[in-house]
Amino acid sequence: MRPAVRAPRLGCIADDFTGATDLANNLVRQGMVTVQTIGVPASDERLDADAIVVALKSRTIPAADAVQQSLQALRWLQAQGVEQVYFKYCSTFDSTPAGNIGPVTDALLDALHGPDQGFTIACPAFPENARTVFKGHLFVGDQLLSDSGMRQHPLTPMTDANLVRVMQAQTRRRVGLVARDTVARGADAVRGAFATLQQQGVGVAIVDAVDNADLHAIGAALKGLPLVTAGSGIAIGLPANWGLQARTTTSALPPAGGRCAVVSGSCSAATQAQVAHFRQLGLPSFQLDALALAAGSDLVADALAWARTQCGAGPFLVYATAEPQAVRAVQQRLGVAAAGELVEQALARIAVGLVEGGVRQLIVAGGETSGAVVQALGVDRMRIGPQIAPGVPWTAVESNLCPGEPLHLALKSGNFGGTDFMSQAFVMTQAFGVLETAP
Numbered sequence: 001m002r003p004a005v006r007a008p009r010l011g012c013i014a015d016d017f018t019g020a021t022d023l024a025n026n027l028v029r030q031g032m033v034t035v036q037t038i039g040v041p042a043s044d045e046r047l048d049a050d051a052i053v054v055a056l057k058s059r060t061i062p063a064a065d066a067v068q069q070s071l072q073a074l075r076w077l078q079a080q081g082v083e084q085v086y087f088k089y090c091s092t093f094d095s096t097p098a099g100n101i102g103p104v105t106d107a108l109l110d111a112l113h114g115p116d117q118g119f120t121i122a123c124p125a126f127p128e129n130a131r132t133v134f135k136g137h138l139f140v141g142d143q144l145l146s147d148s149g150m151r152q153h154p155l156t157p158m159t160d161a162n163l164v165r166v167m168q169a170q171t172r173r174r175v176g177l178v179a180r181d182t183v184a185r186g187a188d189a190v191r192g193a194f195a196t197l198q199q200q201g202v203g204v205a206i207v208d209a210v211d212n213a214d215l216h217a218i219g220a221a222l223k224g225l226p227l228v229t230a231g232s233g234i235a236i237g238l239p240a241n242w243g244l245q246a247r248t249t250t251s252a253l254p255p256a257g258g259r260c261a262v263v264s265g266s267c268s269a270a271t272q273a274q275v276a277h278f279r280q281l282g283l284p285s286f287q288l289d290a291l292a293l294a295a296g297s298d299l300v301a302d303a304l305a306w307a308r309t310q311c312g313a314g315p316f317l318v319y320a321t322a323e324p325q326a327v328r329a330v331q332q333r334l335g336v337a338a339a340g341e342l343v344e345q346a347l348a349r350i351a352v353g354l355v356e357g358g359v360r361q362l363i364v365a366g367g368e369t370s371g372a373v374v375q376a377l378g379v380d381r382m383r384i385g386p387q388i389a390p391g392v393p394w395t396a397v398e399s400n401l402c403p404g405e406p407l408h409l410a411l412k413s414g415n416f417g418g419t420d421f422m423s424q425a426f427v428m429t430q431a432f433g434v435l436e437t438a439p
């Protein structure tokens, strides 16, 4: 028999909202009952979960703010009694030389071990999603990170695939590498490499991983380490450290109803292909012209007026998603941060209007965009349901905009999901409420 309230073992701090659901999804699939909170909860009430994921929106804010928010999350998780802390960032290591991965890692290590003390890993690998690390270099599919679409990212362009170099530019601690040949020899070899690196004064080890066996070996080696920093992939090897196992059943969600919509603010290559595919299927779409928005047009009202005319049963799409050239034109006019914020806030207001208008199944594409939407919807906790695509689960949330009715949300990080993601995701929701409940 389980105690009435589980003791949380793993406390996670995610630097964006889609990343948080991606991590929660992996933990649920490996048998950890997981609650995701939006921001740091105001109350210290003990949550009934094996793992808690605190979703921040700290990826692209000034480093000092990201540090302060992450430390606040750490203190809240410590009050929950967690045994291990997991700082989760993007599987494409989205960051700039100013941060925020390095400064947050430093601050968490300082808080847990004392100034410039302690040791942790950094590993964005998620092989199931084609993110692998070899000889310290991050690959997206068959391409180096620096050759992938990430070199064009509006907020965090990644032009160097060498993670030792990228991380060393952001952290005060010395950065080292645990290479694949060591990882392939298993958990003991990885533990031995950690000890050797620490003797050499290394505080952060980039760890190679090219498949799930690597993730399980690394996971076992991380047992008892106070801080882990990683993408969501490393999570699959951790639940076993507490004797928890993968489940065959997925957590059930309440039945889904209402209208279906997609709001997309991601300009990543995968999202561009998904938007193009959605339109090719002849499904209704409304393009939010960011330049017109910047010039002061009330496109939020226009988009919502258009949405009201969509009476079909199928999903419809509102998107700001654009080619890099078009994004640059807006950024040159407003500045990078202001352009991002303008589009995010417009899409968030549109999402609110859509829910007010009866949408109850909503996909949001884009990490930053999802953060803005979830905040605008007033969501503070998410129940994690079945996986749509690697890294993207359906979730059920409560919102004051539709009291007493479940709102189903899927938050899709830019590069996740197959080409037909935006239409196929809604086929799945028809089975909600009739799925077996996980034991």
Ligand code: ADP
Pocket (backbone or CB within 6 Å): 153, 154, 155, 265, 266, 267, 268, 271, 290, 320, 321, 322, 326, 327, 328, 330, 331, 339, 340, 341, 342, 343, 344, 365, 366, 367, 368, 369, 370, 412, 413, 414, 415
């Ligand atoms: P991803 O998960 O693909 O990185 P994000 O939502 O995190 O997506 O980031 C995309 C950023 O680009 C957001 O800040 C969004 O507001 C901005 N953006 C989206 N469309 C445009 C556009 N047409 N012009 C300028 N910026 C845009």
